[in-house]
Amino acid sequence: MKITNIVSTPLSIPLKWPFISGIVVNRANPVIVQLFTDEGLEGIGLAFTWNDQRVKSLLACIDDLKPTIVGQDVFRWAEAWQKLWQDTRWMGHQGYPVYALSAIDTALWDLRGKAAGLPVARLLGGYRDEVPAYASHLLFLNWSIDQLQKDAAALVAQGFRAMKMNMGDNPPGVDLERLRVVREAVGDDIDILVDVNWAWTVPHAIQMGREMEKYHVYWLEDPLPSNDPADWALVASALDLKIAGGETLTSKYDFRRVIEHKALDVLMPDLQRVGGVTEWMKVATMAQAWDLPVASHVFHEFSAHLVAAIPNGLTVEYMPWWDFLYQEPLPIKNGYIRIPDKPGFGLELNPEMVKKYAMK
Numbered sequence: 172m173k174i175t176n177i178v179s180t181p182l183s184i185p186l187k188w189p190f191i192s193g194i195v196v197n198r199a200n201p202v203i204v205q206l207f208t209d210e211g212l213e214g215i216g217l218a219f220t221w222n223d224q225r226v227k228s229l230l231a232c233i234d235d236l237k238p239t240i241v242g243q244d245v246f247r248w249a250e251a252w253q254k255l256w257q258d259t260r261w262m263g264h265q266g267y268p269v270y271a272l273s274a275i276d277t278a279l280w281d282l283r284g285k286a287a288g289l290p291v292a293r294l295l296g297g298y299r300d301e302v303p304a305y306a307s308h309l310l311f312l313n314w315s316i317d318q319l320q321k322d323a324a325a326l327v328a329q330g331f332r333a334m335k336m337n338m339g340d341n342p343p344g345v346d347l348e349r350l351r352v353v354r355e356a357v358g359d360d361i362d363i364l365v366d367v368n369w370a371w372t373v374p375h376a377i378q379m380g381r382e383m384e385k386y387h388v389y390w391l392e393d394p395l396p397s398n399d400p401a402d403w404a405l406v407a408s409a410l411d412l413k414i415a416g417g418e419t420l421t422s423k424y425d426f427r428r429v430i431e432h433k434a435l436d437v438l439m440p441d442l443q444r445v446g447g448v449t450e451w452m453k454v455a456t457m458a459q460a461w462d463l464p465v466a467s468h469v470f471h472e473f474s475a476h477l478v479a480a481i482p483n484g485l486t487v488e489y490m491p492w493w494d495f496l497y498q499e500p501l502p503i504k505n506g507y508i509r510i511p512d513k514p515g516f517g518l519e520l521n522p523e524m525v526k527k528y529a530m531k
């Protein structure tokens with residue numbers, strides 16, 4: 172089976188819950204990447220950006236890979252990935268060229284699942300059919316104390332056993348009070364995860380981490396602005412609290428440095444930034460060799476398959492920003508996502524919704 176064409180469709184979706192987490196985010200821009208084949212099968216992947224910014228750059232990066240991928244044998248997955256990687260080599264293997272590669276690689280795995288008649292989760296390993304997910308779509312910095320408590324309690328009532336809140340530029344007392352009220356609202360049995368989105372210094376992160384340990388915070392995510400794992404390791408080694416991170420890292424090479432430095436307790440490769448499904452799985456295998464768990468970053472409709480495929484898959488980040496784009500969004504029940512018994516990622520686009528939100 173060979174690729175005959177690639178079509179990308181950028182969308183602009185106003186967020187139901189606009190949020191502040193370092194930046195103000197009020198629109199999401201998934202770019203649907205469709206691969207067509209000479210056997211009539213079609214595969215989909217997603218790239219993404221925010222706030223209607225840099226959409227043209229992203230589209231250009233995807234279009235530039237068209238000559239590389241058209242004519243490619245779908246089942247030669249290592250060859251396909253290596254060609255795409257080689258094609259983006261002179262850009263330094265960071266940013267949008269790798270986002271483009273990632274979306275194409277993801278669509279290729281959708282095609283392989285469809286051709287085999289298997290969900291991607293089973294094609295890649297089939298470790299389990301149901302994966303825990305944590306709520307990550309509420310509890311941002313712009314939530315009032317009242318709203319934090321109300322939403323945290325509502326998430327528990329919906330069946331979530333874990334949820335993430337944000338901290339950032341607030342004075343420590345304010346951030347810790349926000350944590351206290353969330354803990355109060357959810358009780359002792361729920362896991363609270365804290366994402367800092369790269370806002371703190373090493374001493375601040377260590378000081379805050381020690382305070383957070385008193386509230387049994389499950390993980391502290393991306394505390395530092397530096398992308399240097401040597402800095403992350405200073406925080407990880409000082410705290411009992413788990414340190415999670417890595418959503419902006421690219422490829423096995425970036426994660427190799429994380430592992431070498433013992434910089435993280437939970438690896439969070441992002442499917443759309445790390446280099447697609449192929450590279451995500453390689454990072455997960457490397458992590459397993461060091462007994463490190465792997466959690467996914469956004470795009471639960473794709474990522475849940477990857478976490479379900481592997482023995483060291485920890486949890487799936489649940490952010491239902493664009494569920495309405497699909498005929499049947501991935502179901503979540505009592506904090507678990509069940510992998511649908513459908514070929515590929517099991518996702519069928521809703522053409523009316525795609526048309527409604529397509530960027531002009």
Ligand SMILES: [Mg+2]
Pocket residue numbers: 366368392393418
């Ligand atoms: Mg994060």
